[in-house]
Amino acid sequence: MGSQEVSTADWQGKHxxxxxLGVSGIPAARALHERGALVTVVNDGDDERARAQAAELEALGITVRLGDGATLPPSTELVVTAPGWQPDKPLFLAAAEAGVDIWGDVELAWRLxxxxxxxAAPWLAVTGTNGKTTTVRMLASILQAAGLRTAAVGNIGVSLLDAVLGETExxxxAVELSSYQLHWAPSLRAHSAAVLNLAPDHLDWHGSMEAYAADKGRVxxxxxxxxxxxAADPATEELVREADVEEGCRAIGFTLGAPGPSQLGVVDGILVDRAFVKNRQKQAQELAEVSDVNPPAPHNIANALAAAALARAFGVEPAAVRDGLRNFRPDAHRIEHVADIDGVAYVDDSKATNTHATEASLAAYDSIVWIAGGLAKGATFDELVTGAAKRLRGVVLMGADRALIHEALTRHAPEVPVVDLDRTDTGAMSEAVEHAARLARPGDTVLLAPACASMDMFTNYIKRGEAFADAVRARAEESA
Structure with missing residues (x-):
């Protein structure tokens, strides 16, 4: 099973x-079963949804064990795992001891x-702590503008297995890959790939920053x-230096400043390419204007440059880069402008669930009333607050770990007024918006960029963003 591509015959009778179960496990089980493998699905949960999913698979002849994801079934010759399962689970330790390979859904898709x-379509892969989804969707938009048949897949959109096995050729x-997915994808070999940035995240899963970075670097x-x-994140360049690449593969940097040779960057409001031109020592190719990027916040311009670099690596013409960026519309809850009320802009960046994403969000505005808080996931906030202090008109805190942010504000921005909402019910968002509106002045931005996960109060970041947008729209109606 070591070859890059596996014929159907190789799966016959393989345990x-x-x-x-879930978005990756169910397609994997179906695909393997269709190829003649003897598939057993194991799942920790045993709730109503899991039982319904199990019934569908069992009707096909697939064995499902609910409530027991720890024990390795006898005769197992290969384990295919959902990306979120931690490497230290007993199932994986038992597999490693038995010499059984462990693949993720990405590895399976790559092999199939x-x-x-x-x-087999080539893959342009994107990873990084923040900006992956936006960059991959920008890249897909650029590729489509070039007339190429493509899709944004992987950690978003169409599942990779569906993409490689479906009817569409x-x-x-354009493939988004998380650190979890890369951990379980040993044979993946992309045409070209980007690591957008590196900041501490998911360290409970990986065990250390070094292990997290190493998994990102696998791309x-x-x-x-x-x-x-x-170019602004030396750790990403170091991962390129450490990588074992094909002969002739080039290191291509992106920067918000003027680019050097073999880089893409920005000059006088223009996105320019000094990497994929004939004479990169002396020439630069105009790709698009900063105003073509939506929204033109600094970190989003960086996303656009990374997407452009991957597209140019694939041979896409400059006009398609421009058209693709113009056509792109960001997902909801990613620096989404909700409304202007009494000269104050209200912006929803509920997707900023860690300090690195929030740092980028805060850097996009000059004067901010910041709504923050939630589940900190072990994060610290001193560096974030120090960098943003001069931009803060005021802060409204909510959620389970708001005290950690409050303490950082006390240490590094004691002059900034803080409203501390001592409640974790979903209705707190309306009160947070009311307090933010009182703190704001014309020209300010009220920014929901929580720097924390949402699950203490909301089902997910989407529900949190929707609560913010609803509260803002209600206020807009009142002031109309």
Whole structure:
């Protein structure tokens, strides 16, 4: 099973354990079963939803064990895992001890591409702590503008297995990959890949920052054309240096400043390319204007440059980069402008669930009333507050770990007024918006950028963002 592409015959009678029901486990189980594998699905949960999913798989002849994701079924020859399962789970320790390979859904998709009689599409891969989804969707928009058949897949949109095994024949795939997915994808070899940035995140899963960075760096392994890195984040360039790539593969940087040779950057409001031009020592190619990027916040311009670099590595013409960026519309709850009320802008960046994302969000505005708080996931906030202190008109805090942010504000921005909402019910958002409106002055931005996860108060960041937007719109109606 070591080859990059696996024929259907290789799966006949092979005992495969799929770890986890859900968006990756169910397609994996189906695909393997269709190829003749003897599939057993194990799942920790045993709730009503899991039982319904299990019934559908069992009707196909797939074995499902609910409430027992820890024990390795006998005769297992391969484990295929959902990306979120931690590497220290007993199931994986038992597999490693038995010499059984462990693949993630990305690894399985990589191995199965090209086995349905269709040409295997090359992958342009994106990872990083923040900005992955936006960059991949920008990249897909650019590729579509170039007339290429493509899709944004992986950690978003269409599942990778569906993309590589479905009826649609793609020219190229724009692939978002999380650190979890990369951890379980040892043989992945992308055409070109980008690491957007690196900041502490998911350290409880990976065990250390070094292990987290190493898993992110796997995206560069075996790249054939370009390894795209962030010139403002030396750790990403270091991962390129450490990667074992194909002969001739180039390191391509992106920067918000003027680019050097083999970089993309910004000059006088223009996104320019000094990497994929004939004479990169002396020439630069105009790609788009900063105003073509929506929204033109600094970190989003960086996302656009990374997407442009991957597209250019694939041979896309400059006009398609411009058109693709113009056509792109960001997802909800990512620096989403909700309304202007009495000269104050209200912006929803509920997706800023960690300090690194929030730092980028705060840097996009000059004078801010900041709504923050939630589950800190072990984060500290001193560096974030220090960097943003001069921009803060005021702060409204809510959620379980708001005290950690309050303490950082007391240490590093004692002059900034803080409203501390001692409640964690969902209705707190309306009160937070009311307090923020009182603190704001014309020209300010009220910014929901929580720097924390949402699950203490909301189902997810989407519900949190929707609560903010509802509260803002209600206020807009009152002031109309």
């Amino acid at each position: 495969v354990t799929v770890a986890g 591409r090209g086995t349905n009689g269709r040409q 793609y020219d190229v795939l 560069y392994e075996g790249n054939t054309v370009a390894c795209v890195y962030n």
